[in-house]
Amino acid sequence: xxxxxxxxxxxxxxxxxxxxxxxxxxxxxxxxxxxxxxxxxxxxxxxxxxxxxxxxxxxxxxxxxxxxxxxxxxxxxxxxxxxxxxxxxxxxxxxxxxxxxxxxxxxxxxxxxxxxxxxxxxxxxxxxxxxxxxxxxxxxxxxxxxxxxxxxxxxxxxxxxxxxxxxxxxxxxxxxxxxxxxxxxxxxxxxxxxxxxxxxxxxxxxxxxxxxxxxxxxxxxxxxxxxxxxxxx
Numbered sequence: 272x273x274x275x276x277x278x279x280x281x282x283x284x285x286x287x288x289x290x291x292x293x294x295x296x297x298x299x300x301x302x303x304x305x306x307x308x309x310x311x312x313x314x315x316x317x318x319x320x321x322x323x324x325x326x327x328x329x330x331x332x333x334x335x336x337x338x339x340x341x342x343x344x345x346x347x348x349x350x351x352x353x354x355x356x357x358x359x360x361x362x363x364x365x366x367x368x369x370x371x372x373x374x375x376x377x378x379x380x381x382x383x384x385x386x387x388x389x390x391x392x393x394x395x396x397x398x399x400x401x402x403x404x405x406x407x408x409x410x411x412x413x414x415x416x417x418x419x420x421x422x423x424x425x426x427x428x429x430x431x432x433x434x435x436x437x438x439x440x441x442x443x444x445x446x447x448x449x450x451x452x453x454x455x456x457x458x459x460x461x462x463x464x465x466x467x468x469x470x471x472x473x474x475x476x477x478x479x480x481x482x483x484x485x486x487x488x489x490x491x492x493x494x495x496x497x498x499x500x501x502x503x504x
Contacts, residue, residue, distance in 0.1 A: 276365055279476075281375030281419045284469075285412055287476045290492040294476075295485055304494050316396040316440050316455075317378065321356070324379055336438060337381060340459055347380040347389060355380075364426040369477050377420050383432060391420045391435035391464075396455075398442030403458045405437070413437065418464040425466075434463050 287294040296302040327334045328346035337344050349355075355362045361376035379392040393416065397403070405413060417435045424431045439458040446454070479486065488495040 276370050276372035278372045290489045292486040313396040317394050320394050343384045344381045347382040362423040364423050388430045388432040390432050394438050396440045403441050418466045421464050422466040422469050
């Protein structure tokens with residue numbers, strides 16, 4: 272019922288898709304889920320990658336990863352890039368029809384010099400012995416993340432490629448010694464996004480926020496399961 276725009280981050284939209292009940296409890300009733308642990312090593316990898324790509328951005332040359340992909344592209348320069356990469360500002364879009372102030376913080380952008388389209392790039396870090404890909408069910412969140420960034424940039428007037436890239440860093444465990452150094456194997460995974468789901472999702476989200484009844488328990492949500500069992504006790 273406010274006359275201003277309702278701030279909604281990319282992660283909260285994903286939160287709604289995972290569980291509308293927990294989203295409602297959080298956004299409407301102020302009862303948040305317990306916070307997760309910070310991934311400080313992942314953040315360190317993100318910062319190092321940003322520093323490295325920023326060097327190539329400053330000289331407007333393709334990073335070796337870009338060359339490896341065979342793209343005629345360079346890291347994108349823009350006066351708002353630091354703002355776009357900041358967690359609490361990000362790329363923003365005022366959705367007039369739904370009174371939503373949408374935002375999301377990107378990791379990086381490249382520009383295809385042939386098409387002048389922006390390429391959304393996301394950094395990921397992990398350490399596992401199995402194959403690195405985007406095939407796990409839980410990685411749907413990664414895909415929606417990229418699609419939401421593409422959506423925000425398009426609504427800021429940019430031409431954006433459907434294909435984005437994940438720079439996936441896998442920490443190597445099978446070494447005899449640590450020697451105060453963690454080595455990574457780098458995977459460059461392309462993903463062709465489709466942001467057609469976003470508008471309908473935002474409409475459903477606003478309708479959920481405005482209803483007076485708490486949504487039903489979600490059988491696939493561990494937090495709902497916990498609430499339901501403690502309620503029974």
